[in-house]
Amino acid sequence: MAGATLKDVAREANVSIASASRAINGLDNVAEAVKVRVLEAAARLRYVPHGGARSLVTSRTNTIGVLLPDIYGEFFAEIIRGVDVAARARGLHLLVSGSHGNPDEAVRAMRAMGGRVDGLLVMSPFVESHDLAAILPLSLPVVTIASRIGSGQGSISVDNFGGGVTAVKHLLEQGCKRLAHISGPSHNFEAEERKRGFLSAVRQPSPVVFEGDFTEESGYRGAKAFLASGPLPDGIFVANDMMAVGCLLALSEAGVKVPQDVALVGFDDIPIARFTSPPLTTLRVGIFDLGRRGLELLVAALDEGGMQEHEGLVVTPELVLRDSSRHKTG
Amino acid sequence: MAGATLKDVAREANVSIASASRAINGLDNVAEAVKVRVLEAAARLRYVPHGGARSLVTSRTNTIGVLLPDIYGEFFAEIIRGVDVAARARGLHLLVSGSHGNPDEAVRAMRAMGGRVDGLLVMSPFVESHDLAAILPLSLPVVTIASRIGSGQGSISVDNFGGGVTAVKHLLEQGCKRLAHISGPSHNFEAEERKRGFLSAVRQPSPVVFEGDFTEESGYRGAKAFLASGPLPDGIFVANDMMAVGCLLALSEAGVKVPQDVALVGFDDIPIARFTSPPLTTLRVGIFDLGRRGLELLVAALDEGGMQEHEGLVVTPELVLRDSSRHKTG
DNA sequence: CTGAAAGCGCTTACAG
DNA sequence: CTGAAAGCGCTTACAG
Numbered sequence: 001m002a003g004a005t006l007k008d009v010a011r012e013a014n015v016s017i018a019s020a021s022r023a024i025n026g027l028d029n030v031a032e033a034v035k036v037r038v039l040e041a042a043a044r045l046r047y048v049p050h051g052g053a054r055s056l057v058t059s060r061t062n063t064i065g066v067l068l069p070d071i072y073g074e075f076f077a078e079i080i081r082g083v084d085v086a087a088r089a090r091g092l093h094l095l096v097s098g099s100h101g102n103p104d105e106a107v108r109a110m111r112a113m114g115g116r117v118d119g120l121l122v123m124s125p126f127v128e129s130h131d132l133a134a135i136l137p138l139s140l141p142v143v144t145i146a147s148r149i150g151s152g153q154g155s156i157s158v159d160n161f162g163g164g165v166t167a168v169k170h171l172l173e174q175g176c177k178r179l180a181h182i183s184g185p186s187h188n189f190e191a192e193e194r195k196r197g198f199l200s201a202v203r204q205p206s207p208v209v210f211e212g213d214f215t216e217e218s219g220y221r222g223a224k225a226f227l228a229s230g231p232l233p234d235g236i237f238v239a240n241d242m243m244a245v246g247c248l249l250a251l252s253e254a255g256v257k258v259p260q261d262v263a264l265v266g267f268d269d270i271p272i273a274r275f276t277s278p279p280l281t282t283l284r285v286g287i288f289d290l291g292r293r294g295l296e297l298l299v300a301a302l303d304e305g306g307m308q309e310h311e312g313l314v315v316t317p318e319l320v321l322r323d324s325s326r327h328k329t330g
Numbered sequence: 331m332a333g334a335t336l337k338d339v340a341r342e343a344n345v346s347i348a349s350a351s352r353a354i355n356g357l358d359n360v361a362e363a364v365k366v367r368v369l370e371a372a373a374r375l376r377y378v379p380h381g382g383a384r385s386l387v388t389s390r391t392n393t394i395g396v397l398l399p400d401i402y403g404e405f406f407a408e409i410i411r412g413v414d415v416a417a418r419a420r421g422l423h424l425l426v427s428g429s430h431g432n433p434d435e436a437v438r439a440m441r442a443m444g445g446r447v448d449g450l451l452v453m454s455p456f457v458e459s460h461d462l463a464a465i466l467p468l469s470l471p472v473v474t475i476a477s478r479i480g481s482g483q484g485s486i487s488v489d490n491f492g493g494g495v496t497a498v499k500h501l502l503e504q505g506c507k508r509l510a511h512i513s514g515p516s517h518n519f520e521a522e523e524r525k526r527g528f529l530s531a532v533r534q535p536s537p538v539v540f541e542g543d544f545t546e547e548s549g550y551r552g553a554k555a556f557l558a559s560g561p562l563p564d565g566i567f568v569a570n571d572m573m574a575v576g577c578l579l580a581l582s583e584a585g586v587k588v589p590q591d592v593a594l595v596g597f598d599d600i601p602i603a604r605f606t607s608p609p610l611t612t613l614r615v616g617i618f619d620l621g622r623r624g625l626e627l628l629v630a631a632l633d634e635g636g637m638q639e640h641e642g643l644v645v646t647p648e649l650v651l652r653d654s655s656r657h658k659t660g
Numbered sequence: 661c662t663g664a665a666a667g668c669g670c671t672t673a674c675a676g
Numbered sequence: 677c678t679g680a681a682a683g684c685g686c687t688t689a690c691a692g
Binding site: 113277 | 333378379380381382383384385386391393406407410411414418421423424425426427428439441442443444445446469470545546550572575576578579582601602604605606607
């Protein structure tokens with residue numbers, strides 16, 4: 001009832017607990033007969049090794065902590081999936097903590113994970129370098145994904161600025177003259193970078209920017225705002241696909257044709273993007289790969305003993321051309 | 331460098347490790363002065379308690395294992411979010427393992443988690459009761475979410491059959507005469523239940539059923555198939571919203587009007603559902619709540635010592651009425 | 661190939 | 677309020 005221990009298995013198999021341990025762990029310095037007897041005993045007793053005891057003596061938890069922000073939906077899921085697949089391939093467990101709405105919560109979560117993981121994968125727009133430094137044991141490798149801080153043993157980030165520039169250039173090439181932007185929330189680092197890219201590439205005196213919050217609804221409101229005020233833009237760069245979907249709906253309700261009247265470029269290439277009407281031109285970041293490569297970077301750091309500095313990896317978003325931006329008014 | 335231990339903290343604070351332990355854990359049988367000194371020493375040394383050692387002696391890991399199938403997207407993310415929020419409120423950690431494409435993998439993952447968690451939250455269409463029984467220590471409480479097995483210390487499931495019935499009844503009330511169904515993959519338990527509900531409620535000799543796989547693309551193909559063969563149905567129950575989105579696109583490309591020509595009902599109420607054109611009538615299951623309540627059920631089982639049997643909780647999907655089904659040909 | 665023993669870092673009666 | 681000591685379940689030199 002209370003869970004069999006290695007001692008129980010050893011007794012049942014008539015061997016020492018040292019031999020039992022070796023058999024369970026598949027070491028080769030065990031007689032075949034002993035191995036068989038131990039494994040059978042273990043199965044009979046439903047023996048499950050106590051991970052804590054093991055990690056106490058090996059000083060390895062084989063667990064990676066994953067700290068996520070309070071982002072919902074596809075993006076979140078894809079990152080985890082990438083991390084998860086890569087972790088399983090290496091026999092690593094994942095201790096996940098998500099939904100941190102503010103820096104304090106995130107820091108508390110990191111603290112709580114500290115003693116149970118070999119390394120940390122942090123994806124949080126909140127956590128600052130000095131928070132990390134204050135809270136973690138010196139020896140815990142940290143890799144950040146798409147976060148503000150670039151410290152730790154490595155980082156993977158997305159060139160959001162470059163993505164914004166690419167979007168604008170593309171719209172200009174399509175012949176758009178009056179560009180507008182629906183941005184993400186201003187406290188979000190990635191959102192700010194995309195906006196900065198937009199502003200730096202746009203060739204207009206004072207381009208219209210509507211601040212959304214990455215939800216479909218705010219995209220809807222953004223388009224409504226454009227429709228209500230002044231001349232309608234003929235090209236909109238929307239900071240994520242979710243908002244672009246809301247934007248499409250508002251435009252379609254207003255009888256505005258996409259891309260004939262207004263060309264649209266989103267960001268993320270969420271699965272739904274190719275199924276909107278018209279399909280959405282967008283900037284794709286391999287989200288799954290972001291997670292996968294983040295974990296790989298962390299594992300590399302662990303293998304090296306943890307203290308090497310790695311350069312930040314920067315992933316460039318790729319323009320995925322679909323009908324929502326085939327403008328060509330010219 | 332190698333991480334400070336409680337012994338280091340005790341030495342630094344000039345107290346016994348017993349007192350240090352008490353101070354760190356906030357017990358009240360410690361002199362205020364000692365408490366302060368210990369906490370300061372801990373901060374100075376960046377002390378982080380070793381979770382394994384702690385769980386070894388308390389026989390509590392304060393960690394819940396979460397086993398997920400290889401479902402992507404919203405659903406997955408929302409479940410985790412619900413579980414995560416509820417877990418954090420109780421100071422519990424989450425050990426997550428996802429993307430299990432087959433029973434063996436799922437069972438292996440459960441085994442691996444066994445010795446590191448206080449209980450298991452299983453969401454998998456694959457795992458059977460006898461798998462559980464064979465693999466887990468007798469004492470590990472298990473709660474299943476939306477899974478085939480209803481054993482363990484409790485289960486939360488969705489009345490998928492009832493949802494299918496509700497969808498059909500609604501379509502019939504709208505005046506639809508020729509119903510069709512786009513189903514999920516046949517190896518999926520939930521998909522089968524929805525189809526069974528559809529078939530049992532539909533009043534037609536041999537209703538058309540297209541087997542999809544829960545992706546937008548298969549919904550698209552399903553609609554194409556209906557368009558290509560025989561008389562077009564005037565009402566379609568699509569087994570999830572993702573496929574319904576693909577379905578909408580195919581219909582719109584073919585110039586078929588929704589809901590005038592064909593009424594549509596989806597399943598899930600994913601965020602995008604209210605932003606399709608027309609907005610999608612669908613069956614909503616509070617996915618977040620499914621996760622939250624699953625964790626709560628598990629915690630209750632833990633508190634009771636783990637061995638109580640609980641009844642299965644069944645959540646009834648709720649019809650969310652939107653324009654895609656306002657048919658009224660009559 | 662095998663076993664006795666030390667020790668990983670912690671908590672918790674127990675005695676004071 | 678405090679400390680010395682036992683022990684949680686495991687792995688790993690070490691000696692045989």
